Amino acid sequence: MVSFLGRSQVSPIGVDIGSRSVKLLQFNAARSELKEAARWDLPAAADDAEGRDSQIIDAIQRAREGRNFRGRDAVVSLGAGRLFVQNIRVGQSSGEELRKIVHFEAAGKLPFSAEDAEIRFLTADDVRQGDVVRREVILLACHRPVVQRLLAIAEATGLRLLAIDAEPLALLRCYVCQFRRDDDLQKRRMFVNVGASNTSILIARGGDPLFVKYIDLGGRHLDEAVASNLNMPLADAIALRRHNGDRRADQRDPEITRSIAESIRPVMEKLVHEVSLCARYHSVTFRGQPLAQAVFTGGEAHSGVLEWFSGRSDLPCELGNPLRSYSKAPTSGRVGQWDVAAGLALREAH
Numbered sequence: 104m105v106s107f108l109g110r111s112q113v114s115p116i117g118v119d120i121g122s123r124s125v126k127l128l129q130f131n132a133a134r135s136e137l138k139e140a141a142r143w144d145l146p147a148a149a150d151d152a153e154g155r156d157s158q159i160i161d162a163i164q165r166a167r168e169g170r171n172f173r174g175r176d177a178v179v180s181l182g183a184g185r186l187f188v189q190n191i192r193v194g195q196s197s198g199e200e201l202r203k204i205v206h207f208e209a210a211g212k213l214p215f216s217a218e219d220a221e222i223r224f225l226t227a228d229d230v231r232q233g234d235v236v237r238r239e240v241i242l243l244a245c246h247r248p249v250v251q252r253l254l255a256i257a258e259a260t261g262l263r264l265l266a267i268d269a270e271p272l273a274l275l276r277c278y279v280c281q282f283r284r285d286d287d288l289q290k291r292r293m294f295v296n297v298g299a300s301n302t303s304i305l306i307a308r309g310g311d312p313l314f315v316k317y318i319d320l321g322g323r324h325l326d327e328a329v330a331s332n333l334n335m336p337l338a339d340a341i342a343l344r345r346h347n348g349d350r351r352a353d354q355r356d357p358e359i360t361r362s363i364a365e366s367i368r369p370v371m372e373k374l375v376h377e378v379s380l381c382a383r384y385h386s387v388t389f390r391g392q393p394l395a396q397a398v399f400t401g402g403e404a405h406s407g408v409l410e411w412f413s414g415r416s417d418l419p420c421e422l423g424n425p426l427r428s429y430s431k432a433p434t435s436g437r438v439g440q441w442d443v444a445a446g447l448a449l450r451e452a453h
Contacts, residue, residue: 113138115176115265117273117447118163121402122148122184122300122323125162128444129172130429134280137432138173140441141166156256163260177262178447179253182270183301183317187213187244190314190384192237195229205240215246223269227313230388239388241315243269266450271305271315273446277425278398279310280449290395291385294423295378295412296442297403299323302374304381306394313389318377322403325367332366347407371411382418398423402440 114130128140143166149155189212193204205224210217227239250267257264274296282288288309296303299322306314330340344367347359382394397416399409400423413420425442426432 111174111176113173114448115178115450116172116174116262117444117450118177118179118262119182119270119273119444119447120159120180121145121182121298124299124402125159125166126441126444127163127166127170127172128441128448130445130448134429134449136430137426139171140433140444141170141172142440152252156252160256160259163256163262167260175261175263176265177257178266178268178273178450179257179262179264180270180273180443180447181245181249181253181267182443183298183303185245185249186269187242188269188271188315188317189242190227190239190316191242192230192232192239195236195238201226201238201240205242209242209244212242213244217244219247220244221247221250225312227311228389231390239313241312268447268450270443271303271312273443273450274303274400275305275307275310275312275446276449277442277446278400278423281428282309289392291389291392293378293382293385293394293397293418295397295399295404296401297321297374297399297408298401299403302377302401304378306381306385308392314381314385316381318374320370320374320377324370325403328370329363329366333362371408375412375415378412379416382416394418396421400425400439400442402437404439405437 112132114132114134117128119126124142124144126142129138130136131138143162145158145162149158191208193208196204206217206222209222213220221244223243225241227241229236230239253267254264274294278294291306291308294305301321302318304316304318305312326337326341326344329344330337333340343359344363347355347363385394397412397418397420399412399420404422406422409420409422422439423442424438425445426438
C-alpha cells in the first residue's frame with residue numbers, strides 16, 4: 104500500500120495497535136540488536152472511531168516520549184477488527200486471471216463493499232477437492248477508510264508510514280528468523296497468538312503461510328469469566344489473573360490458581376476446541392506432512408496457557424520468544440507480547 108524508502112541506521116519503528124495497548128519496537132540497522140521497545144495501555148474504547156483514533160494517537164505519542172526511538176519511519180499493524188482474513192478455494196490459475204477470480208470471490212464474502220476495499224491474497228497451495236485440484240489462497244482485505252484512518256494517525260504522531268502490514272504476516276516474519284535451517288524451512292508449524300481480545304491462528308510451512316484464522320476469544324474473555332465466577336470487579340479479576348499467570352508455577356498460591364482455573368475452564372476448553380479444528384483443517388486440506396509444533400505467543404501466552412494445551416494435544420507445544428535472537432532484549436516477563444511489533448520492525452528487511 105505504501106512503498107519503502109532507503110535504508111537507515113535503524114529499522115523502522117514497528118507500531119502494533121491492539122485493543123488494549125499500543126506497542127512500539129525498533130531494531131538496529133543489522134536487525135541484530137533491540138534498540139528500544141515501549142508499551143502504552145489504551146483506555147476503554149471511545150464510543151466513536153474518531154474518539155478511539157485520538158486515544159491511539161495519544162498512546163503512541165506517550166510511548167515515544169523520553170525513549171530512544173530514532174527517526175520517524177514506521178510500519179503499522181492491521182489486525183483483528185480492521186482486517187478481514189479467510190482461506191478460500193478457487194480454480195487453478197495464475198497471474199491476472201487469478202487476481203480477477205479472487206476479487207470476484209471476495210465480493211461475496213466481505214462485510215463491506217469490494218469496490219471500497221483494499222484486497223490482497225496469498226497463494227497457499229494446490230489442494231485436492233474430490234477429483235479436482237483447486238488452489239487454496241488466503242484472502243486479506245480491509246475497508247479503505249481504515250487505511251485512511253491509519254494514515255491520519257501516523258501523520259498526527261509525526262511518523263512517516265512506510266507500510267501497513269497485516270498482523271499475521273508480521274507474526275510469521277518475526278519467527279521465520281529463528282527457523283533458518285533447511286529442515287526448519289520445510290516443517291509446518293502452528294502459531295497460536297493469544298491476545299487481549301482475540302486469538303489468531305497461523306499455520307505455515309517455513310515462511311509460507313497456509314492458513315490464517317481469527318478466533319473471538321482472548322484475555323478479555325478470560326478476565327470476564329474470572330470476574331463472574333469469583334464475583335469480583337473486572338479490574339480486580341484482571342490484576343488477579345495477570346499476577347498469578349506471571350509467577351512461576353512453584354510460587355503460585357494453589358487456592359488462587361485452582362479458583363482461576365475453574366473460572367476460565369469453559370473459555371479455555373472452547374479455545375482448545377477451536378485450535379483443534381484449525382489443526383484438523385490443515386490435516387484434511389494440506390495432506391502429507393503433519394504439523395511439527397505449536398508455538399504459543401502473544402500478550403496472553405504464559406506457562407499456564409501452555410499447560411492447558413499441552414495436556415490436551417499430542418502436538419509438541421512451546422512458548423514463543425520473538426526476541427530470542429536479539430541482543431539487549433528482555434528475557435523475563437511476557438516477551439511474546441512483542442511478536443507483531445518485532446515483525447513490523449523487520450518489514451523493511453524483506
